[in-house]
Amino acid sequence: MSINALVVIPFIYSLLGELFLSVRYLPGFAPIVPQECSDCGKKFNMGGPIWSAPIHDQDWVTNILADVKSMKDCYPAYERISAVLTTISEELPDVPLFLSLHNLCGTVKCTSPSAVIFRSAVINAGYRISGTHVNPLGLKSDAPMDVIWDVMRCWVKNHPVKTQPADQPGSVILAKEPILQANFARAVASLSKAQAKKVARFLPNPERHWGPKLRAGRQITSKHISLLGEDAVNGCLNDQDSERDAKRQKTEKSDDDDAIAEP
Template sequence: MFLKVFYNIINLTSRRTLAMEVSTNKTIKEGPAVISLVAEKVFYNPVQEFNRDLSILVLNVFSKDYKAEKNAQAQKKAQNKSIDSTIEFAEKNEVEFTLLEALSATGLRSIRYAKEVADITKIVANDISMQAVQTMKVNFEQNQVSHMVEVSHDDACMLMYKHKHPSERFSAIDLDPYGCPSIFLDAAVQSVQDGGLLLVTATDMAVLAGNSPETCYSKYGAISLKTKCCHEMALRILLQCIEKHANRYSRYIVPLLSISADFYIRIFVKIYTGAIHCKKTTSKLAMVYQCVGCDNMTLQPLGGFKSNPTEKNPNQMKGFLPTGPVVGEHCVNCNQKHHLGGPIWTAPIHEPVFVSRVLAELSSERHCLGTRDRIEGVLSMVREELHDVPLYYSMDRLVGRVHLETMPMLLMRSAILNAGYKVSYSHASKMSIKTTAPAQFIWDIVRTWERTHPVKPARLEADPVARHILSRAVASPVELSCRADANPESRRCGALRFQYNPAPHWGPGARAILNIGEEKMSKALRNQNKNLKKKSQKRQHSEGENEVRKKITLEQQLTNDNGCN
């Protein structure tokens, strides 16, 4: 009887909790879109509003370029036939811009694309979850975009494979999965039109940032390294992964914009077809030697191209294999050994002209974006980056490795500029130093700074690597005098370059759950003081058991009394 009463209490509590969860119905407003989360297990993450806002701007700029490019190609073909066909094409034909959101969840992104991207003709919103599909249908009707958005209930890869024929390909495909996107890339690179756009998000930053290099290799085909420039390396690992998938089908990528933000990376690349361009891929990839002592990064290209003129083609180029390795057994700076990572993408990860046009689109009055200031700050930094310099140094790592007092960033940048080298920040880190200066000169600056800010002898005695670095002579003259151009424009104008945590307990969220509101806490919040919670639950259970025992004892006493009477 005791167990029966106890289980009844537990089951009643569980049913009340379940009823409360099922009745949960959240309404969310983002930009001009208003959505309702009518299903229990549909994913939504408010922190990625920056991702969605940026994607809207990029698509507005890209769609104009795409239509202009397709019109130019069609008119050129028509001109080769006759002038009349050119006029007929201009009057009767219009280039369609179709977009696939392969993993739609609530449909919020598709709604915003339909309302805020001017040149979109049709959107296909797909999800494998029936709950998500039902939620999307309600939201599309509510936002009056059903005439533009087609709902699809299918596996994302299978849907893209069905559209790999050139006549059925999408103008743009948006992949925003939970975690790693690599399982969708093979289908995606085949399903994008020639000159189309592929938008890819990856949230498994622990894998890409070096915490699990063997997992990174199995997912992305590259070894990640644990280094201060891991966020840019994550971008370059994903780019090489997309290029690898594209090359299998005689296609190649042209990066337009690559962003590291919050807990994810976001990449925008154009896909083209051309077997001859695929041969140039090896010149865009490199292995990375990372010194285990000073963290210096040295690139070993997988291939290269050199001039090979002939009478018929004076501009002909010929591929070659570079010699290696580019480093010795020990690092020249600290006499330590190296780790080997990669391959990574070493060609530019942004197109400066395109970035400038996205910034111009941001100033348009028709866009009402919640993260406008942040987008302006990040894109301003991206435009200032040295686009032909892969990876970067980190100021805290440089001075911290030799136990020095922190050097002012503007002083370091001034010393590099005074020596005739280029320098910039990276949008991925506020302590970044992206420069054309060799590693030896960077350490010369650190050694020069140490002369006026000496390290405590006890620290050097306990650290042979720091002692070896600082004991070397300064090979190049270093001028530590500040200059005005060391302060970039984005910093002078006070742009929001680096965002603080956008929300408490923010992060990628849990897979396929409703991730808003206090009653739907994130994993980080749920795990806080979990041991104390367990103890409290045990205490409540024991108190509940005691109450049940008291009731049972009371009932038995009443029964005995009635029997006696």
């Protein structure tokens, strides 16, 4: 075999390897979006990345939920497990993100409709909607945002709001006439099966006034009743009064002793 053949053969194998074995990665193409939001006219905020595919195997969730219910005595945290699995089983699996009804109302500065009324309007418009296990007030829907804002515009027409500055996002949104005339008549599917059966989806707080307490060293007053409860506040106030009286008596006794000790 000649020297030229020894040089050419590895070169051919190298080319074949590049043709059949190598993988070439190219940057992806993003959808074209305008510089400003078509709803409020403001700039976009970049977020992400997000997982756009389904995050739950619905068959697996359903089977696990059935198994948990059949062995509920074996699970000390059955109520919590059942609540989470029930909520997940009712989510729209192909909708990655969720809306907050309170945030929508906060944008247009209006009173919030009930979740049933809002769900009914979306369902009557021909779209799907469900809750989410992430947030009790969250809603997943395949309705586009222009439909969601049309629902809010129709709601505000029936429940007027105070005039806001013209440059506010809510003012820009409400300045447009709704294309969709929302129907707020209660839809049958506005309540999930679990809600219709009054199955717990989000557990209540373990006790009254549950949550962050006062920071250490802070004096408790009557304004903390809503946080701690009337009985707890009254007990603390009585203890504080007792401590204050004890300190006053101790101070007065010390002053009397000093006065007696003087020549």
